[in-house]
Amino acid sequence: MHNRQFNQPMGGNEMPRFGGPGTMMRLPQAASAEGLDACFVGIPMDIGASNRSGTRYGPRQVRAESVMIRPYNMATRAAPFESLQVADVGDIAINTFNLPATVGLIRDGIARILEQDCIPLTIGGDHTLTYPVLQAMAEKHGPVALIHVDAHADINDTMFGEKIAHGTPFRRAYEAGCLKPDLVFQIGLRGTGYTAEDFDWSRDKGFTVVPAEECWHKSLAPLVADIKARIGDHKVYLSFDIDSLDPAYAPGTGTPEIGGLTIVQAIELIRGCRGLNLVGCDLVEVSPPFDTTGTTAITAANLLYEMLCVLPGVKYKDA
Template identity: 60%
Template sequence: MSNFNQPLSGNDMPRFSGPGTLFRLPAADSAEGLDVAIVGIGLDSGTSNRSGARFGPRQIRQESALVRPYSMATGAAPFDSFQIADLGDVPINPYNLSDSIAIIEAYYRELLEHPVVPISLGGDHTLTLPILRALAAKLGPLALVHVDAHSDSNDSMFGEKITHGTVFRRAIEEGLVDPRHMVQIGLRATGYSAADFDWPRRQGVRVVQVENCWHRSLSPLMEEIRSQFGGERPSYLSFDIDGLDPSAAPGTGTPEPGGLTGIQALEIIRGCYGLNLVGGDLVEVAPPYDPSGNTALLAANLVFEILCSLPGCRRR
């Protein structure tokens, strides 16, 4: 019997009842003694289109009650491998984006005083920048797997240098991410100029447009990425739910047609097993645009797959 925290079983408590934590894990006030910390960030003041991602962490947690503790496909058993708990939400300032960014960075710097892997629930994509700042301060420039419909590499939006659409430009400029070990998967649709897609390429980022993903498995792509990144380099996974087609994930603020499938999302995350993942996030779930809850349910399953892909996860 594992001594690690276990999700509350649906055989002990109906899944529509019990705690509101992710996967119905125990809650914790500190990362002390944890291997993996679940953190919610209900931020959506960095969005440029439809708001609502502030409700993402709560809805992902609610739908996560349907996720069971073992992976049939991979045999992964994350709750028998790591001490995991839900630390609740970062107390952001909904009236001030720059203050929220500072709050998030300070929170993660304190969190990372412990040897813990943070897995974050968003919230809009702006939140990734302060997390990367905290991780890079401890570990140096990171390799990055970025799944998204958009490159999020604008120089500014409405005159603002930090928004959900400028995150990775700032991360590269600040030296938080090594662009030679960065891949963006699922980019598509329209932009304001060719630079929206060309700027990352000029920095050395590998850009995999969605057309190169249509009608094919992404497992070979992930084999290439594992070979490129290696198993030692600290790596981060940032997964924007709008990387998926709206038919799979309509509950998001900036949906784009022609996106990745749910199956390809699983292939990407499962393909991260073998990387030295030091953190990850699942962002841009906006529940008001999907009353069925399916987007948040898919997001919860993808977070489970991230746990299964962490280094050291036991496989039956």
């Protein structure tokens, strides 16, 4: 194992940051997940979005803004590229005219990654994509625990009469038996609703709901420590909607809500997942047309890197 050669992001002294490949962190691109421990995979879609469009450009822009990320995590001392074989496997080719067909394409694309015992880090794309990803996860691992960080519960039964959309993935995933309901945690929910019961469907099914107001003015390290203790060694999926962050930090998204989480709280949540049996992660709902300074995509790229740093098997310099 110690003789294994690991892929490395292209360094800033090897090639200027504004040059080189257009992959995540300027990693090598791979044709498949064969031989990889983890991979970045894009799902460029916004046909499930209900308000602002543009998340189809999310994967490309997140990759573009990832060029400043260096291989070592100075805060946690994680060295993911010394212990995991990682590459960018490109994008899943969706059917941009057919959302139900796209769900099947995503499920099959993620299933092919999981067949190689590779952990996918998915770059979205609107949040519809998490439903077929969770279908593939459940087919591989059985029902999984879920940490879902979002402004919205995404548990609508329908949107405009449709069962599949970015506001329905976690109801569909529950109905399909993809989740362990008592180990589902929804963090950062806020905003206005249509009825007083809008978040109560989740609670009625056994989900733990942590509204944004319960997160204000405090560290979220204790919260994620409690979640981690409850999940234990169960397989867990992390789904992070960038609109969980306050629009002051992440304006480039389709359905912004005021009063959201801070970037520091997001980092605390992700770093607190170290030691969990993570089987996959996603970062969704970055809409570059509304991200005029690139701040949202920069934040998304760094949060995806933080997810990579807490995957099982990552080497830490203090270990």
